[in-house]
Amino acid sequence: MSKFRCGIEAHIQLSTRSKTFCSCPTSGSENPNTLVCPTCIGLPGSKPVLNKEAITQAIKVALALDCTISKETFFSRKNYFYPDLAKDYQISQYEIPIGTNGNLDGIRIRRVHLEEDPGALIHKENTCLIDYNRSGIPLIEIVTEPDFKSPNEARLFLRKLITILEYLGIYTRRSEATMKADANISTVGERIEIKNITGLKEIERALDYEAARQEKEPARQQETRGWDSEKGITFLQRIKEGESDYGYIFESDLPKIEITKQMLDEIKKQIPELSLEKASRFKKQYKLQPEDAETLAAEKELAELFEQVAEEIDPILAAKWLRRDLMKVLHYNKKELKEIKIEAEHIIELLTLLKENKINDATAKDLLIKLIEKPFSPKGHVERQKLGMIASEGELERLCKEAIKNNKAVVEDYKSGKQEALHYLMGQVMRLSGGKANPKITEKLLKKLL
Amino acid sequence: MNTKEYLEKVKSKEVSVVKTVEKILQEAKNSPNHFTAISKSYALEQAEKIEKDPMGKLAGLPVSVKDGICVRGIESAAGSEILKEYRPPFSATVINKLEKEGAIIIGKTSQDEFGFGGFSVNTKKIPRNPHDITRSCGGSSGGAAGFTAFTTQPHLALGESTGGSIANPASFCGVAGLTPTYGLVSRYGLIDYANSLDKIGTIGKKVSEAFLGLYHIAGYDEKDSTSLPQKILPEKKIKKIAVIKESLEVDKEIKDVILSKIKNYDIISLPLIKKYSIPAYYLIALSEASTNLAKYCGLRYGQTLPLKGNFNEFFTEVRSKFFSKEAKRRIILGTFARMSGFRDAYYLKALKVRTLILNEYKKAFKKYDVLISPTMPIIAPKFDEIKKLSPLENYMMDILTVGPNLAGLPHLSINAGFKEKMPVGIMLIANHLEEEKLRTLGEEIERS
Numbered sequence: 085m086s087k088f089r090c091g092i093e094a095h096i097q098l099s100t101r102s103k104t105f106c107s108c109p110t111s112g113s114e115n116p117n118t119l120v121c122p123t124c125i126g127l128p129g130s131k132p133v134l135n136k137e138a139i140t141q142a143i144k145v146a147l148a149l150d151c152t153i154s155k156e157t158f159f160s161r162k163n164y165f166y167p168d169l170a171k172d173y174q175i176s177q178y179e180i181p182i183g184t185n186g187n188l189d190g191i192r193i194r195r196v197h198l199e200e201d202p203g204a205l206i207h208k209e210n211t212c213l214i215d216y217n218r219s220g221i222p223l224i225e226i227v228t229e230p231d232f233k234s235p236n237e238a239r240l241f242l243r244k245l246i247t248i249l250e251y252l253g254i255y256t257r258r259s260e261a262t263m264k265a266d267a268n269i270s271t272v273g274e275r276i277e278i279k280n281i282t283g284l285k286e287i288e289r290a291l292d293y294e295a296a297r298q299e300k301e302p303a304r305q306q307e308t309r310g311w312d313s314e315k316g317i318t319f320l321q322r323i324k325e326g327e328s329d330y331g332y333i334f335e336s337d338l339p340k341i342e343i344t345k346q347m348l349d350e351i352k353k354q355i356p357e358l359s360l361e362k363a364s365r366f367k368k369q370y371k372l373q374p375e376d377a378e379t380l381a382a383e384k385e386l387a388e389l390f391e392q393v394a395e396e397i398d399p400i401l402a403a404k405w406l407r408r409d410l411m412k413v414l415h416y417n418k419k420e421l422k423e424i425k426i427e428a429e430h431i432i433e434l435l436t437l438l439k440e441n442k443i444n445d446a447t448a449k450d451l452l453i454k455l456i457e458k459p460f461s462p463k464g465h466v467e468r469q470k471l472g473m474i475a476s477e478g479e480l481e482r483l484c485k486e487a488i489k490n491n492k493a494v495v496e497d498y499k500s501g502k503q504e505a506l507h508y509l510m511g512q513v514m515r516l517s518g519g520k521a522n523p524k525i526t527e528k529l530l531k532k533l534l
Numbered sequence: 535m536n537t538k539e540y541l542e543k544v545k546s547k548e549v550s551v552v553k554t555v556e557k558i559l560q561e562a563k564n565s566p567n568h569f570t571a572i573s574k575s576y577a578l579e580q581a582e583k584i585e586k587d588p589m590g591k592l593a594g595l596p597v598s599v600k601d602g603i604c605v606r607g608i609e610s611a612a613g614s615e616i617l618k619e620y621r622p623p624f625s626a627t628v629i630n631k632l633e634k635e636g637a638i639i640i641g642k643t644s645q646d647e648f649g650f651g652g653f654s655v656n657t658k659k660i661p662r663n664p665h666d667i668t669r670s671c672g673g674s675s676g677g678a679a680g681f682t683a684f685t686t687q688p689h690l691a692l693g694e695s696t697g698g699s700i701a702n703p704a705s706f707c708g709v710a711g712l713t714p715t716y717g718l719v720s721r722y723g724l725i726d727y728a729n730s731l732d733k734i735g736t737i738g739k740k741v742s743e744a745f746l747g748l749y750h751i752a753g754y755d756e757k758d759s760t761s762l763p764q765k766i767l768p769e770k771k772i773k774k775i776a777v778i779k780e781s782l783e784v785d786k787e788i789k790d791v792i793l794s795k796i797k798n799y800d801i802i803s804l805p806l807i808k809k810y811s812i813p814a815y816y817l818i819a820l821s822e823a824s825t826n827l828a829k830y831c832g833l834r835y836g837q838t839l840p841l842k843g844n845f846n847e848f849f850t851e852v853r854s855k856f857f858s859k860e861a862k863r864r865i866i867l868g869t870f871a872r873m874s875g876f877r878d879a880y881y882l883k884a885l886k887v888r889t890l891i892l893n894e895y896k897k898a899f900k901k902y903d904v905l906i907s908p909t910m911p912i913i914a915p916k917f918d919e920i921k922k923l924s925p926l927e928n929y930m931m932d933i934l935t936v937g938p939n940l941a942g943l944p945h946l947s948i949n950a951g952f953k954e955k956m957p958v959g960i961m962l963i964a965n966h967l968e969e970e971k972l973r974t975l976g977e978e979i980e981r982s
Contacts (some may be wrong), residue, residue, distance in 0.1 A: 122624055126829050128617065129604040129626060129723040162823050163872075167845050172828030214833075314765050331872040333821050333881060336730035338759050 088295055090149040090269045091194075092287075094245065095223045097201065097262040098141045099254045103220035104200045105132030105175060105338075110222075116206070116215035124220035126150035131337050134159075138198060138222040139182070139341060141254055145224050146183025146196040148358055154180050156342050158336035164328075167212070168203040170219045175200050178332045182343075186191045188248070189360070191241050192439040199223050210243050230268060235291035238267070242284050243382075247359045250384050256422075269294050273302030278301035278318055281311045294318050314403055362387055370399035379407045385421045388413075392428035397435045405435060405452075406440040413452050424456050431455075440467065444473055446519050473522045477529065480521060481514070484529045498534055506530060537595065537743050540688040540772035544594035547942055551594035555581035558596045558687040562641055566662035568671075568681035570601050571609040572641035580638045585782045592690075592750060597632055599692045600678050602649060603734065604678070604723040605629050613645040613657040613674070616856035617836040626723020627758070628692060628734050628751040637690070643677030643853065647858050648823065649696050650674065651726040652931045653920050654703070656860040657887030660917075663707060665956055669914040672703030675737065679703030679711060682737045690747045691737040695726045697815050698909075698935025700735045701947035705909035705959025708949040711737045711975065712744040715966045716942030719748070728822035729760075731815075731939055741948060741976040762967075769970040772793040772903045776800040780808035781907030781934050786839040791951035791958045792908050795979050798837030799906065806894045807937040810887045815936035816929060817884035818873045824868030827861065858875055863925060892941040899965040904975050907934050909947040909959035946972040948980060
């Protein structure tokens with residue numbers, strides 16, 4: 085693995101409402117060839133008109149990746165024949181992309197550019213149909229230097245990249261299919277390119293597979309390979325003979341784009357605090373453990389929820405409950421934070437009840453499970469359902485005595501020095517109380533009675 | 535009756551639009567191959583409407599449209615076989631603008647395939663010169679200029695110039711051909727030859743007619759990102775004119791006709807333009823053209839063949855069958871000029887030369903209002919003479935017109951006289967957006 089080197093070209097769909105060079109919507113119809121116009125199907129005489137929002141979003145990404153932003157940029161025609169390509173050229177960027185020389189956590193970004201997506205080929209038994217609904221949808225291409233030393237590094241990078249794009253409002257995890265990547269891999273042998281891998285998990289699988297394959301059998305020639313996600317293998321597409329020649333020329337239907345300082349300042353104002361900055365702020369401001377801070381900052385919705393809760397509640401307690409317990413509950417129920425309606429004020433109520441010893445951990449966890457189903461006030465619920473902890477010593481003493489009476493053998497164990505026996509008795513009191521016994525008082529009483 | 539009088543009489547209902555349109559449709563049909571499609575029923579329908587209610591500043595004016603400009607529902611094939619029977623679902627901006635003013639589209643005029651040529655012979659329907667039908671109308675807007683000379687009715691022709699395709703046929707047919715500043719007229723709906731060079735312009739019997747057309751098609755269009763927000767500059771007095779020295783290295787008779795039409799001029803040398811404009815023009819135009827023509831592959835519109843083999847084999851078969859020899863030559867030349875390894879030496883270098891050429895003109899315009907040259911080095915050639923020309927000799931015919939086209943400068947060709955009974959055109963070139971100077975001087979020459 086020591087010789088493993090890999091660079092990635094990631095293609096991500098931007099979140100504009102209309103396409104890159106026409107006013108067709110980017111979503112809203114499943115029916116093939118219904119989101120099209122003369123421009124995006126390349127009818128003779130049609131002309132492209134740039135969607136400014138696409139440029140703004142691309143600049144945001146380039147800025148977030150610490151790129152140098154070109155003062156002037158322009159589009160080029162990348163020429164190749166393919167049935168899904170409406171004009172048989174793609175409007176892309178070549179000489180001067182929007183951003184260059186960026187960096188994301190030590191991985192160097194070579195360039196960030198804007199281009200249009202081709203249509204989609206739909207293969208059916210003996211025919212192939214073409215859907216141009218995607219044709220003209222804006223994509224950003226992010227090209228890294230060959231800085232990854234393992235497939236895992238590439239995966240971590242892409243996760244960070246996705247987090248940034250989420251913060252920028254460009255990417256949603258549910259639409260993972262909209263991230264595509266090409267990977268250039270070299271180990272001891274010649275350079276191999278794997279084309280068109282869709283989705284984060286697939287990228288890691290493909291890299292793992294190819295790294296292992298080359299470990300056994302170093303490539304003897306430069307190859308372009310495809311990725312078969314069903315079989316989990318890469319396969320030879322073609323042997324590379326020099327670089328592809330796309331015969332780039334300037335897209336003279338579109339004027340040059342000047343990116344002024346004023347424009348950049350405007351766009352910078354729209355960029356929210358990103359995860360890395362946020363994590364270091366969390367560490368400083370709330371004195372969180374690095375791991376807690378990073379996990380909370382890695383998801384926009386979680387970070388926002390945390391900050392709302394931390395305004396009212398001890399941040400350490402808030403961090404523990406959000407990052408560990410809430411995440412565990414969500415994960416177990418296969419849910420994402422952004423798809424549930426959880427309110428900060430309800431978490432605040434929940435943690436206040438916990439902190440004031442009105443409920444115990446077990447009750448708090450139960451309530452959390454209910455809260456991810458639908459929003460409700462934990463305070464009102466606890467009052468109505470009488471879930472409040474039993475803190476009255478008289479009541480608890482009665483329960484402790486009952487537990488001691490029913491578990492004579494265990495009491496003997498305790499007396500002979502077995503500490504676990506006390507835990508068992510605690511559990512029994514808890515059971516008798518319907519999970520509501522205050523654990524601290526119960527422990528104190530049990531020790532006294534024994 | 536000139537066009538102005540006709541439009542006034544349409545308004546006062548002293549003239550029948552229907553009768554005028556009927557006559558011009560008949561002439562279009564009888565013309566020597568000037569039309570590729572005649573929109574008879576549509577034109578008559580419009581004529582009846584307008585005759586009753588003559589709304590708009592061009593109410594009742596018959597307009598012929600170069601085939602490469604899209605008109606909704608009417609075959610728009612840019613003179614090619616591969617787009618034969620292609621009926622666009624939308625009209626070019628210029629068509630919408632003219633129709634809004636009450637103009638009547640009578641049909642599509644013949645041209646070299648995609649504008650590839652100077653004699654309108656690179657197409658199935660070859661227009662013939664009304665002054666001598668054994669001769670060419672010029673090109674690529676051959677049908678447009680030919681019919682303008684041919685018709686007896688009020689009429690405006692829309693042409694298109696990439697490297698001289700309006701001035702050239704205007705010169706050969708003895709009419710006024712106006713190519714505006716690049717970006718002044720929207721290209722939306724124009725079937726592309728070379729996007730950085732293509733300009734829609736007008737052809738009329740007289741300068742005033744060509745300008746009347748221009749005023750109604752000019753203006754910013756949000757559908758064409760290269761269209762200019764600026765307007766034509768207001769009229770200014772012409773103080774100094776100059777004849778381009780290198781352009782006088784033509785036939786003596788042509789030179790004499792040109793010089794007889796003007797007085798009080800200087801002679802200036804523009805050496806870069808003579809030396810480099812042809813290679814720069816062809817490298818840029820063909821590089822762009824070769825990408826523009828990629829989409830014609832039998833898949834989405836235009837002519838096609840039964841599906842066979844993989845997509846590459848299928849595209850190749852369709853393109854081999856339906857593109858003419860000249861289109862293939864231009865695709866191959868243009869593709870070559872932009873391939874890596876050659877791109878720097880040809881395509882990119884040509885772009886640099888283009889800037890130098892523009893600067894040479896700009897320098898001249900610091901001193902002169904209008905530059906003058908013959909439009910073409912020859913009079914309209916006979917078809918059998920054209921057959922003998924090599925491709926390079928063909929391309930060299932553009933030597934006088936590619937300069938202003940590369941620089942995006944407005945230029946006007948008008949008739950200056952005759953040689954062997956064939957028209958000789960004089961070309962006036964002005965600085966960007968100074969079309970009015972062309973009008974002033976053009977009308978003066980016309981009167982002389």
